[in-house]
Amino acid sequence: MTVLIANALILTIDQAMTAHENGWIHIEGGVIAALGSGKPPDLPGAEVIDAGGDLIMPGMVNPHCHMAMTLFRGLGEDVDDRLFRYILPIERKFVTPEMVAVGSRLAALEMILGGVTSVADMYYFEAEVGHVIDQSGMRGVVGQTLADFDPPDHKSFDEGFARTNELVGEFAGHPRVTPSIAPHAPYSTGPAVLKRVAKWSEAHPGVPVQMHLAEMATELDWCARNFGLRPVGFADTTGILKPGLVAAHCRYLDRSEIELLAERGVGVAHNARSNGKAGRGIAPVTALRKAGVPVGIATDGPMSGNTLDLISQFAPVSMFQKTLGGSRRPMPAAEVIRMATIEGARVLGLDEKIGTLEVGKQADLIRIDLSAPRLHPIYDIYSALVFAATPSDVRDVMVSGKWLMRDRQVLTLDRKKVVRDALQVAESFRIEIRAIDAAR
Amino acid sequence: MTVLIANALILTIDQAMTAHENGWIHIEGGVIAALGSGKPPDLPGAEVIDAGGDLIMPGMVNPHCHMAMTLFRGLGEDVDDRLFRYILPIERKFVTPEMVAVGSRLAALEMILGGVTSVADMYYFEAEVGHVIDQSGMRGVVGQTLADFDPPDHKSFDEGFARTNELVGEFAGHPRVTPSIAPHAPYSTGPAVLKRVAKWSEAHPGVPVQMHLAEMATELDWCARNFGLRPVGFADTTGILKPGLVAAHCRYLDRSEIELLAERGVGVAHNARSNGKAGRGIAPVTALRKAGVPVGIATDGPMSGNTLDLISQFAPVSMFQKTLGGSRRPMPAAEVIRMATIEGARVLGLDEKIGTLEVGKQADLIRIDLSAPRLHPIYDIYSALVFAATPSDVRDVMVSGKWLMRDRQVLTLDRKKVVRDALQVAESFRIEIRAIDAAR
Numbered sequence: 101m102t103v104l105i106a107n108a109l110i111l112t113i114d115q116a117m118t119a120h121e122n123g124w125i126h127i128e129g130g131v132i133a134a135l136g137s138g139k140p141p142d143l144p145g146a147e148v149i150d151a152g153g154d155l156i157m158p159g160m161v162n163p164h165c166h167m168a169m170t171l172f173r174g175l176g177e178d179v180d181d182r183l184f185r186y187i188l189p190i191e192r193k194f195v196t197p198e199m200v201a202v203g204s205r206l207a208a209l210e211m212i213l214g215g216v217t218s219v220a221d222m223y224y225f226e227a228e229v230g231h232v233i234d235q236s237g238m239r240g241v242v243g244q245t246l247a248d249f250d251p252p253d254h255k256s257f258d259e260g261f262a263r264t265n266e267l268v269g270e271f272a273g274h275p276r277v278t279p280s281i282a283p284h285a286p287y288s289t290g291p292a293v294l295k296r297v298a299k300w301s302e303a304h305p306g307v308p309v310q311m312h313l314a315e316m317a318t319e320l321d322w323c324a325r326n327f328g329l330r331p332v333g334f335a336d337t338t339g340i341l342k343p344g345l346v347a348a349h350c351r352y353l354d355r356s357e358i359e360l361l362a363e364r365g366v367g368v369a370h371n372a373r374s375n376g377k378a379g380r381g382i383a384p385v386t387a388l389r390k391a392g393v394p395v396g397i398a399t400d401g402p403m404s405g406n407t408l409d410l411i412s413q414f415a416p417v418s419m420f421q422k423t424l425g426g427s428r429r430p431m432p433a434a435e436v437i438r439m440a441t442i443e444g445a446r447v448l449g450l451d452e453k454i455g456t457l458e459v460g461k462q463a464d465l466i467r468i469d470l471s472a473p474r475l476h477p478i479y480d481i482y483s484a485l486v487f488a489a490t491p492s493d494v495r496d497v498m499v500s501g502k503w504l505m506r507d508r509q510v511l512t513l514d515r516k517k518v519v520r521d522a523l524q525v526a527e528s529f530r531i532e533i534r535a536i537d538a539a540r
Numbered sequence: 541m542t543v544l545i546a547n548a549l550i551l552t553i554d555q556a557m558t559a560h561e562n563g564w565i566h567i568e569g570g571v572i573a574a575l576g577s578g579k580p581p582d583l584p585g586a587e588v589i590d591a592g593g594d595l596i597m598p599g600m601v602n603p604h605c606h607m608a609m610t611l612f613r614g615l616g617e618d619v620d621d622r623l624f625r626y627i628l629p630i631e632r633k634f635v636t637p638e639m640v641a642v643g644s645r646l647a648a649l650e651m652i653l654g655g656v657t658s659v660a661d662m663y664y665f666e667a668e669v670g671h672v673i674d675q676s677g678m679r680g681v682v683g684q685t686l687a688d689f690d691p692p693d694h695k696s697f698d699e700g701f702a703r704t705n706e707l708v709g710e711f712a713g714h715p716r717v718t719p720s721i722a723p724h725a726p727y728s729t730g731p732a733v734l735k736r737v738a739k740w741s742e743a744h745p746g747v748p749v750q751m752h753l754a755e756m757a758t759e760l761d762w763c764a765r766n767f768g769l770r771p772v773g774f775a776d777t778t779g780i781l782k783p784g785l786v787a788a789h790c791r792y793l794d795r796s797e798i799e800l801l802a803e804r805g806v807g808v809a810h811n812a813r814s815n816g817k818a819g820r821g822i823a824p825v826t827a828l829r830k831a832g833v834p835v836g837i838a839t840d841g842p843m844s845g846n847t848l849d850l851i852s853q854f855a856p857v858s859m860f861q862k863t864l865g866g867s868r869r870p871m872p873a874a875e876v877i878r879m880a881t882i883e884g885a886r887v888l889g890l891d892e893k894i895g896t897l898e899v900g901k902q903a904d905l906i907r908i909d910l911s912a913p914r915l916h917p918i919y920d921i922y923s924a925l926v927f928a929a930t931p932s933d934v935r936d937v938m939v940s941g942k943w944l945m946r947d948r949q950v951l952t953l954d955r956k957k958v959v960r961d962a963l964q965v966a967e968s969f970r971i972e973i974r975a976i977d978a979a980r
Contacts, residue, residue, distance in 0.1 A: 173916070174923040178872040210913045376859030377927070379867040406855075406927035407914050415846075416856060419816030423860075427819040432618040473650045473959055474847050474931070476613070477966030479973070483614040487817070487846035491914065492932035519913055526917030533919070 101147075101501060103127040106140040108151035108467070111481065112457040113158050113441045117434060119481070125156060127463040130501030134459060151467060155481070157437070158457055159217025159464040159499065160410045161444030164310070164348040164369035166223045166401030167232070168195070168203030170210070171525050173402040175533065187403065188249060190532055195252035197225040199525055204229045206522040207408055208236035209513050214409025214491035215466040217499050220346055220369070220398075220448055222282035222310045224253040227267055230277045237504040237512040239464065241346075241448055242267065243282030243310040246289055246297070257293050261300065268307060276500065278308065278448075283340070285312040286331055287322040294338035301344065308344050308449055311335075314357070315349035316380070332357040341366050346447055348398065351375055351383045358384065362391040367447030370439070372416040373407075374400035382424045385417070386431060389439075396444030397436070409491035410440045418486055433482035467496035541587070541941060543567040546580040548591035548907070551921065552897040553598050553881045557874060559921070565596060567903040570941030574899060591907060594935060595921070597877070598897055599657025599904040600850045601884030604750070604788040604809035606663045606841030607672070608635070608643030610650070611965050613842040615973065627843065628689060630972055635692035637665040639965055644669045646962040647848055648676035649953050654849025654931035655906040657939050660786055660809070660838075660888055662722035662750045664693040667707055670717045677944040677952040679904065681786075681888055682707065683722030683750040686729055686737070697733050701740065708747060716940065718748065718888075723780070725752040726771055727762040734778035741784065748784050748889055751775075754797070755789035756820070772797040781806050786887055788838065791815055791823045798824065802831040807887030810879075812856040813847075814840035822864045825857070826871060829879075836884030837876070849931035850880045858926055873922035907936035 103126075110123035112135070124140035126133045134141065172190070176182030200223065211219060221229050222243035233240035244267050245251060246260040254260040264281045271279040281304075283289040283297050301309050314320075314331040323334045332353060335341050343365035350361070350368045361368070370385050388395050397417055399408045414436050421431035445455025454464045468485070470478070472493060478484045497505040504512050543566075550563035552575070564580035566573045574581065612630070616622030640663065651659060661669050662683035673680035684707050685691060686700040694700040704721045711719040721744075723729040723737050741749050754760075754771040763774045772793060775781050783805035790801070790808045801808065810825050828835050837857055839848045854876050861871035885895025894904045908925070910918070912933060918924045937945040944952050 171917065174919045174927070177920055177923045177927075178868050180868050182868070206913060206916070213913065373855060373859065373927075376855075376863055377868065379862035379865055379870070381863060381866070406923070409914070412855070412930070415813060415816075415852070416859065419813065419856065420863075422819035423816055423821060425819055426821070428618050428620050428622070428817065430819070472932075473646060473653065473955065474849070476646070476959055477611065477963055477969075479613075479615045479966070479970065480617055483617045483846070487614065487617075487813075490852070490930040490932055492912075492930055515913065519916055523917055526919070529917075530919065 101129060102143055102145060103149065103501060104140055104143050104146045105149045105151055105156060108154055108156040109481065110135060110457060111155065111157040111437070113438060114456045114458055123156070125457065127501045130463055132457060132459055132461050132463050135457060153470065154495065155468040155470055156457070156465055157468065158441040158455055159466050159497065160215050160440045161218040161396060161448065161455060162211065162216045162399050162408065162410060163220045163346055163396035163444045163447045164371060164398035164400055165207065165219050165221050165408060167207035167219065167221045167229055168200040168223050169401035169403045170206040171199065171203040171522060171529065173406055175403060175529065186533065186536060189536065190529060191252055192250060193532065194528065195224055197228045200225040200228040201232055202521045202525050204232040205513060205518045207402070208232055208238055209510055209515060209518050210408045212236065212238065212497050212504050212510050213494065213508070214411060215468070215494035215497060216408065216410060217464045217466065217497060218445070218448065218450065218454060220280070220310060224251055227270055230267070230271050230279070233277050234274070235512065237499050237502055239276040239454065239499055241278045241280045241308055242271070243280035245282045245284050246293060247284035248288050248290065268304060280308045280310055282310040285315065285319065286334055287319050291338050294335065294340045298339035308346055309340065310346045310348065311340070313347040313350055314352040320352055330357065332360060336360060336364070344449060349375065349383065350388065351380050353384055358387050358391045358393070361388065362393045366393065368393055368395045369398035369447060370395050370417065371398045371400040371405060372413050372420055374404035376416055376420065377404065382420045384424070386421050386425060394443045394446040395439055396447040397440045407491070411489050411491045414440070414486040433480065433486035436486045437482050463501040464499050466494055468493050469495045541569065542583055542585060543589070543941060544580055544583050544586045545589045545591055545596060548594055548596040549921065550575060550897060551595065551597040551877070553878060554896045554898050563596070565897065567941045570903055572897060572899055572901050572903050575897060593910065595908040595910055596897070596905055597908065598881040598895055599906050599937065599939065600655050600880045601658040601836060601888065601895060602651065602656045602839050602848065602850060603660045603786055603807070603836035603884045603887045604811060604838035604840055605647065605659050605661050605848060607647035607659065607661045607669055608640040608663050609841035609843045610646040611639065611643040611962060611969065613846055615843060615969065626973065626976060629976065630969060631692055632690060633972065634968065635664055637668045640665045640668040641672055642961045642965050644672040645953060645958045647842070648672055648678055649950055649955060649958050650848045651678065652676065652937050652944050652950050653934065653948070654851060655908070655934035655937060656848065656850060657904040657906065657937060658885070658888065658890065658894060660720070660748070660750060664691060667710055670707070670711050670719070673717050674714070675952065677939050677942055679716045679894065679939055681718045681720045681748055682711070683720035685722045685724050686733060687724035688728050688730070708744060720748045720750055722750040725755065725759065726774055727759050731778050734775065734780045738779035748786055749780065750786045750788065751780065753787040753790055754792040760792055770797065772800060776800060776804070784889060789815065789823065790828065791820050793824055798827050798831050798833070801828065802833045806833065808833055808835045809838035809887060810835050810857065811838045811840040811845060812853050812860055814844035816856055816860065817844065822860045824864070826861050826865060834883045834886040835879055836887040837880045847931070851929050851931045854880070854926040873920065873926035876926045877922050903941040904939050906934055908933050909935045
């Protein structure tokens with residue numbers, strides 16, 4: 101299958117940040133065959149698309165999500181103990197493979213509408229998430245969670261590892277879905293399990309590890325109380341800090357911990373809106389990146405950050421770093437776009453395959469409509485994207501050369517049914533929340 | 541003219557935050573005649589609109605803007621000294637009545653598309669802004685700026701006051717455009733001029749005063765060096781702190797200054813994205829509101845905050861206060877919506893007229909399409925608006941019973957021409973910027 105997109109402003113996000121005005125891109129068998137500016141090549145039999153001056157850029161990479169939690173979106177807002185008051189009790193009661201599929205479908209729908217083409221997920225019954233990602237046409241890393249708080253899909257860590265092995269068995273070799281292991285966090289797994297994960301991981305090269313790390317003040321307390329260490333130092337004693345680890349949050353880091361993460365080759369998923377809504381202060385993203393740690397822009401679960409597109413994270417990512425640095429200079433717009441594409445891909449170990457528009461890479465790309473008055477004038481296209489675009493500006497989405505959305509119509513999911521199914525599950529949550537609140 | 545909107549989720553934002561599910565609202569001669577839920581009244585000859593379950597809420601109020609600066613949007617991003625490097629030189633050279641009209645039209649277009657129905661502006665040749673607001677159908681407070689940095693429309697303060705008197709003469713009694721006087725800031729006017737403004741203001745009751753206050757670290761230095769005071773204390777010595785003053789920013793306040801602003805009856809325009817992008821830290825909005833100071837959500841000029849809708853300010857407003865408070869609890873979503881409507885109206889002295897949907901108030905309202913998957917499920921409608929809506933979700937806009945937008949089509953401005961005119965002016969700025977950069 102040959103596709104030619106012409107008459108586009110192409111942002112390649114390659115090392116030199118090459119942009120092609122009046123650009124074209126030639127896709128062959130799902131791979132970028134050529135691209136440039138000026139007169140496009142003559143390709144008989146190609147599907148030719150006139151982009152009408154719209155922007156083409158790499159599909160965005162969301163390196164930390166709990167997709168099924170769309171069903172909890174907006175629940176328990178502004179409540180400090182909502183994890184223990186609402187989330188865990190409802191999860192124990194309601195999380196089934198079917199619920200995970202329903203919630204993950206709503207998440208995939210929203211991400212495609214917002215220009216996200218790759219996602220790293222960690223939740224329960226993760227094979228279901230893999231199926232949803234597969235059907236939606238997206239690319240994803242699906243992580244089986246391991247935790248000690250009586251989670252919905254394993255009664256013991258042995259059972260959790262068995263589930264992980266099954267997941268790896270099912271998705272090994274899948275072109276778009278990568279299986280992963282996801283110890284929930286230091287405090288919910290403990291040293292023995294993290295050591296076991298590190299060892300398991302050595303026996304499974306190419307399987308990413310995902311974990312919440314240095315996210316919460318209570319985690320600092322737990323590590324200090326039990327080991328006299330901070331979270332990163334504690335994690336390092338277990339051998340889990342190594343290339344392939346996607347560390348989510350990393351809010352609480354000191355200078356030596358930043359250097360240690362760089363040295364160990366860890367990637368970080370930064371969750372600006374989730375951290376901001378939790379009142380957790382600002383993660384040291386600028387310092388991490390300066391130390392050489394790749395940092396992607398992530399949404400976290402929709403109960404924490406509400407939306408699953410990256411565009412609505414852009415301004416917060418930049419503003420929080422400028423606030424932390426006390427100046428306009430930190431985190432310029434172009435860097436935000438790098439984080440949302442190639443750097444997120446690097447965090448997931450997918451940077452050879454996706455994250456930029458370069459010859460030989462997979463054709464994971466999005467088209468953005470630049471016609472909204474709020475985007476103009478455009479003195480700097482990256483600034484327009486970061487500070488004035490909205491997820492609704494994304495018009496078309498392609499993964500591996502296949503269209504997932506054209507003209508805002510998602511082609512791989514039944515939008516009405518997906519939303520209807522989600523609202524039905526939400527009704528049962530609503531009843532449960534009333535019961536929880538009444539019992540207090 | 542009689543309008544009946546039925547089958548809507550109506551958020552009144554009245555004191556009790558009354559919401560009408562399956563609600564209707566009856567508008568007569570531009571005024572809200574009745575509203576409720578259930579079966580709507582039978583109104584022969586009325587224009588009847590079935591809102592199809594969409595949301596109806598008060599139009600939003602933007603209490604601090606420099607509309608014409610849309611033409612500078614995204615210019616000099618990430619540059620700490622951009623005010624002196626770019627803005628002032630370009631303003632001196634290019635700001636004409638025509639440029640102000642062109643830039644303000646783009647701003648009005650964007651604000652209507654984003655659900656803003658009222659705006660307080662301060663800039664130059666402000667009568668032009670008044671004309672644009674009048675033609676666009678919006679409601680506005682237009683403030684003639686007074687400043688000592690050789691601004692484009694007055695060579696002396698005497699000339700500035702003369703311009704202000706003309707502006708007041710032209711718009712006195714206008715149903716939607718309120719003239720205003722706008723001393724730029726303490727450091728750019730000085731004590732004698734602020735005293736003169738305070739006195740002028742006493743002779744012109746009902747004319748709001750707008751001023752940047754306690755915005756910048758350099759302002760703190762200026763006040764300390766010259767008067768041994770902080771900005772609010774200095775301003776108080778001039779008599780300018782009184783009801784009717786719209787104080788923009790108020791980033792640098794201590795406890796006693798917050799109490800003083802409350803005591804003096806000053807209103808505050810909070811610019812979350814503008815301050816965030818400038819790396820200025822977080823304004824004490826929660827403390828101001830607790831002290832009884834009304835605080836509206838403002839966009840600042842588009843060179844500072846980029847967009848002119850309030851929806852893209854919502855999540856930052858809440859997240860920054862939660863970050864400042866170190867908890868999820870500060871600034872719940874419903875409070876953000878109050879700030880964007882009734883509280884902004886109070887800041888501008890318009891709260892008797894607009895800001896809520898109540899019988900007898902002007903019919904300034906917007907319709908929001910709730911169909912986007914990112915908004916669902918909805919456990920809390922205010923949370924959905926604050927953390928997941930985008931300006932593109934606004935579908936219809938009405939001011940004083942007149943439709944300014946239906947189905948995303950702005951009816952009062954020629955969208956294509958407005959954008960084209962703006963891009964033409966931007967071309968001349970582009971050439972000038974190159975010259976400035978080349979000369980460095």
